Amino acid sequence: MQKNRIYDAVRCIFAGLCLALAATSANAGDFTDLQKAAKGQTVYFNAWGGDAKINSYISWAGKTLSDRHDITLVHVKLTDTASAVSRILAEKTAGRNHGGSIDLLWVNGENFAAMKRAGLLQDRPWVTSLPNWRYTDSKALPAILSDFAEPTNGKESPWGRAQLVFSYDSARLQTPPKSAAALADYIAANPGRFAFPQPPDFIGMSFLKQVLIELSNGDPALYRPVDDANFDAVTAPLWRWLDKAKPNLWRAGNAYPANYPVLRQLLGDGEIDIAIAFNPADASAAISRGELPNSVRTYIHDSGTLANVHFLAIPFNASAPEAAKLVANFMLSPEAQVKKADTAIWGDPTVLSMPKLTDSQRMAFTKLPRGIATLSDADLGRTLAEPHPSWVPRLETAWIKRYASGE
Amino acid sequence: MPAANSRPAIRNRQHIAITGLTTLTALLFGLPVLLGLIGIILPASGYFPALGQTGFSNDAARHFLATPGLGLASWLSLKTGLLASAVSLGGCFVILMAFSGSRMMVWLRRLLGPLVAIPHSTIAVGLVFLLAPSGWLMRLVSPALTGLDQPPTWGLVPDPYGFALILGLVAKELPFLLLLSLSASASMPLSRLLAIGAGLGYGRFASWVFLVLPLIYRQIRLPIIAVLVFSLSVVDMALLLAPSLPPPLAILVLNGFHDADLAARLPASFGAIWQIGLVLAALLLWWIGERLVGAAVRFCRWRGWRGQSADPWLGFLSLFAIVPMLIGVMGLVAALLWSFAKGWFFPAALPASASWLHWQDVTSYLPLVINSGLLAISAAFLALGVVFLWLYHGQDLIRRNRLLQAAIYLPLLVPQISFLFGLQIGLSWAGIDGRWPALIYIHMIFILPYIWLVMAPAFAQMDWRHDHVANSLGLGPFRRFLRVHLPLLRMPIGAALFIGFAVSIALYLPTVFVGGGRIATITVEAVSLAANGSRGPAGVAAMLQLLIPLVCYGVIWLFLKYRFGRFANMQGGGLT
Numbered sequence: 008m009q010k011n012r013i014y015d016a017v018r019c020i021f022a023g024l025c026l027a028l029a030a031t032s033a034n035a036g037d038f039t040d041l042q043k044a045a046k047g048q049t050v051y052f053n054a055w056g057g058d059a060k061i062n063s064y065i066s067w068a069g070k071t072l073s074d075r076h077d078i079t080l081v082h083v084k085l086t087d088t089a090s091a092v093s094r095i096l097a098e099k100t101a102g103r104n105h106g107g108s109i110d111l112l113w114v115n116g117e118n119f120a121a122m123k124r125a126g127l128l129q130d131r132p133w134v135t136s137l138p139n140w141r142y143t144d145s146k147a148l149p150a151i152l153s154d155f156a157e158p159t160n161g162k163e164s165p166w167g168r169a170q171l172v173f174s175y176d177s178a179r180l181q182t183p184p185k186s187a188a189a190l191a192d193y194i195a196a197n198p199g200r201f202a203f204p205q206p207p208d209f210i211g212m213s214f215l216k217q218v219l220i221e222l223s224n225g226d227p228a229l230y231r232p233v234d235d236a237n238f239d240a241v242t243a244p245l246w247r248w249l250d251k252a253k254p255n256l257w258r259a260g261n262a263y264p265a266n267y268p269v270l271r272q273l274l275g276d277g278e279i280d281i282a283i284a285f286n287p288a289d290a291s292a293a294i295s296r297g298e299l300p301n302s303v304r305t306y307i308h309d310s311g312t313l314a315n316v317h318f319l320a321i322p323f324n325a326s327a328p329e330a331a332k333l334v335a336n337f338m339l340s341p342e343a344q345v346k347k348a349d350t351a352i353w354g355d356p357t358v359l360s361m362p363k364l365t366d367s368q369r370m371a372f373t374k375l376p377r378g379i380a381t382l383s384d385a386d387l388g389r390t391l392a393e394p395h396p397s398w399v400p401r402l403e404t405a406w407i408k409r410y411a412s413g414e
Numbered sequence: 415m416p417a418a419n420s421r422p423a424i425r426n427r428q429h430i431a432i433t434g435l436t437t438l439t440a441l442l443f444g445l446p447v448l449l450g451l452i453g454i455i456l457p458a459s460g461y462f463p464a465l466g467q468t469g470f471s472n473d474a475a476r477h478f479l480a481t482p483g484l485g486l487a488s489w490l491s492l493k494t495g496l497l498a499s500a501v502s503l504g505g506c507f508v509i510l511m512a513f514s515g516s517r518m519m520v521w522l523r524r525l526l527g528p529l530v531a532i533p534h535s536t537i538a539v540g541l542v543f544l545l546a547p548s549g550w551l552m553r554l555v556s557p558a559l560t561g562l563d564q565p566p567t568w569g570l571v572p573d574p575y576g577f578a579l580i581l582g583l584v585a586k587e588l589p590f591l592l593l594l595s596l597s598a599s600a601s602m603p604l605s606r607l608l609a610i611g612a613g614l615g616y617g618r619f620a621s622w623v624f625l626v627l628p629l630i631y632r633q634i635r636l637p638i639i640a641v642l643v644f645s646l647s648v649v650d651m652a653l654l655l656a657p658s659l660p661p662p663l664a665i666l667v668l669n670g671f672h673d674a675d676l677a678a679r680l681p682a683s684f685g686a687i688w689q690i691g692l693v694l695a696a697l698l699l700w701w702i703g704e705r706l707v708g709a710a711v712r713f714c715r716w717r718g719w720r721g722q723s724a725d726p727w728l729g730f731l732s733l734f735a736i737v738p739m740l741i742g743v744m745g746l747v748a749a750l751l752w753s754f755a756k757g758w759f760f761p762a763a764l765p766a767s768a769s770w771l772h773w774q775d776v777t778s779y780l781p782l783v784i785n786s787g788l789l790a791i792s793a794a795f796l797a798l799g800v801v802f803l804w805l806y807h808g809q810d811l812i813r814r815n816r817l818l819q820a821a822i823y824l825p826l827l828v829p830q831i832s833f834l835f836g837l838q839i840g841l842s843w844a845g846i847d848g849r850w851p852a853l854i855y856i857h858m859i860f861i862l863p864y865i866w867l868v869m870a871p872a873f874a875q876m877d878w879r880h881d882h883v884a885n886s887l888g889l890g891p892f893r894r895f896l897r898v899h900l901p902l903l904r905m906p907i908g909a910a911l912f913i914g915f916a917v918s919i920a921l922y923l924p925t926v927f928v929g930g931g932r933i934a935t936i937t938v939e940a941v942s943l944a945a946n947g948s949r950g951p952a953g954v955a956a957m958l959q960l961l962i963p964l965v966c967y968g969v970i971w972l973f974l975k976y977r978f979g980r981f982a983n984m985q986g987g988g989l990t
Contacts (some may be wrong), residue, residue: 051932053931057943057946058948059772059775059943059951063775066778084931084939085942086945087932090671092674092676093835094931096465098842100839101843102843103843108847109931121674125464179988184941198567257567258569261574261659262569262659266945266946268948277759277760296757296771297950308723411659411660412483412660413483
């Protein structure tokens, strides 16, 4: 009896071990197959190309991939990610289900949700089977599984993290305003010295969401699908804030910069006092390229700022899905993530979990110089979650109607 | 009689051949545009199977017409488009009148190539950098004259009225029209016409207006219309220079195509059709303007106005006409400085330190430069080949057949954003988007009208007596073409190829849509960098972009000089 039970237990353990072993080897086998299939393929990687440092990081990745895996990585530099989504849609319209022109796409939030709805992504989940997925920890960073509250379902692989930070020139401004309310006072006292990118620009919309979350004290309604009945009530504090700020914005609110690099340029030109970026290291990198003065520093609001994760997705009709997965896997490797986190290269925070790395891998991260204007991890600790994605188009339309229609 | 029977047969065969040529040409040029239009009309009427929309409805139209600020956006487009075209044309004519035949014109002519080849966005970046409150002009006088150590909060660019956009457009289109006018007037007996005018007691101004300008206008009328259509629907320049509250119509439509919500493509498609309506309205207004100006000129002529008193004003006006070109040139100089600058902050008049930082990436741009060059060269030579075929086999036909003319010019007359999205679907369906042949073909149909425009009048005025001499010496048609016609036509061929290169290199939206991002050119790169405010790298891209037309210009010039130099005496009917 007793013996039997032990025997059963041993059998169970053995079977379990076998299964686990089989699963790993199957995974490893799959991946070897993948590598074989990917050999010689060309990956057309469609990624926003407006930042020279990101572009040179991608070309470094391309060089490494070509040396190691015989994969050619072509960076298709987009001015707008939605134009690539448009292209995939055009291909679906034309019935081209194979041999599409895009293999890998840098994406998050709204565009991902739209692609998911229209069935423009790979049918089967692929992300968790990537070997380097083991370095991530979805318990510590749940955002790698849910993109703006939209479950990723294993159809986009996390690439980097982003957090809204403000930058200012400490030579001109001693104590920056660290809340939406303080910012309102600052704008009133310093007419013409603050601007944000014009919605529907991504950073512009993020700024509106930031202000709304702060003023409504994180109204729980913002984390549920938008509701016509309470839209006006929930957003009222935001419009009051903007109405008050508008006459004292840059160019009296009669013009807005097109995007955040232009906004950063305005800070460098001394036309504004405070700029916004979605990358904590952006200002440091700009200083090292001579685009911002040495005296620029960054800060976040006391209540925290919006944070999210950006991803790599493979379209349903990719020509080289195998090589694209290999690229996504490489981008998730500690080696590529360390390089990306380096302020001198790009300065994009990693999505990997430090406890899951080996000591030497961890050391590589901790040894990175932070950059003169970059906040410490502790200072960046306070984050706000992205509202439900359905709020974005509604806020966008409402903002345009109020401030950009000339009516 | 057999002869009487065979003649109608020959005529019939010719007729068939000519009809065939007509249809083929119409297809060659009309097809991409028609394909593109179908790809817009279907979603605009509610049919878009990829999004599960298969029923026809007017929802797209209703949604688009409810766009906030649509009226103001349309008005802004109409206003800036018409004004920019009118000012460009006026400035071009003033410069022709004031400087034709002078040393100044030789200098201006040298500037034209680079200014035509540079993309709109680079000029826009230069303009912003020049005129912004923190811009170069302000830096040059600050703080010495203004006492400012931080830029003023008022600004000229972008302005709420669209003047900055008009200025930017004129800086690009005036040199273009001037280049075409110079090519057109090359085959005109300019000095004789002006001498006749002077002999009859007309001033320089009046001689030009009565005798020369109508001839030039007739020849460049279609490119002017193309400029009008382009100005009405410009995107890249408008992003930086136009007011954005609301933006011009084209940007409103493009926002729809780029909306993260894919369903926004349907109303945007209706917007693309709306844009065509706006173009038609502008064409009508332009046509009315043409009649009015024509009537005014006729009235002056009938009154016997000699216009001597107007001549002194010409110099004054020409100063204003040169300003937009100077701004373009200063924009390029600024781009050059930025490409070497590291740390250039207000109010410093020059960068704090020179650096090779931005030029370190130059090798990664070289493939793009090579792509641009290959594309421009193959498209221009292909277009030249087609034009020669037409000149020898269907010239009269194209002259007479207005439909055929319209087909040639169709790609220039339909706003780009109104057919490129549809064309993308069409090419994707055929499986040829993002491939070289498709891209060369599309570039060719965009530059062929200009090559035709330069070659046709030159061919018509070729001195055929040389040909007769060669014929009587026993040379066959092909050898006569090589040994006689080509040398005779070398100047227009050089000009046509150069215009072809320049237009191809500056082509942005068609390259993006048809190249599918798979074929990247230096222009696409430059626009992307410029739109994102990276002045340093954008400066490098702009310099590389200038390189191609300059090299082409040099090669063409050297070739003409050393290969055909011995024919120099044949210029202007040398035998007489």
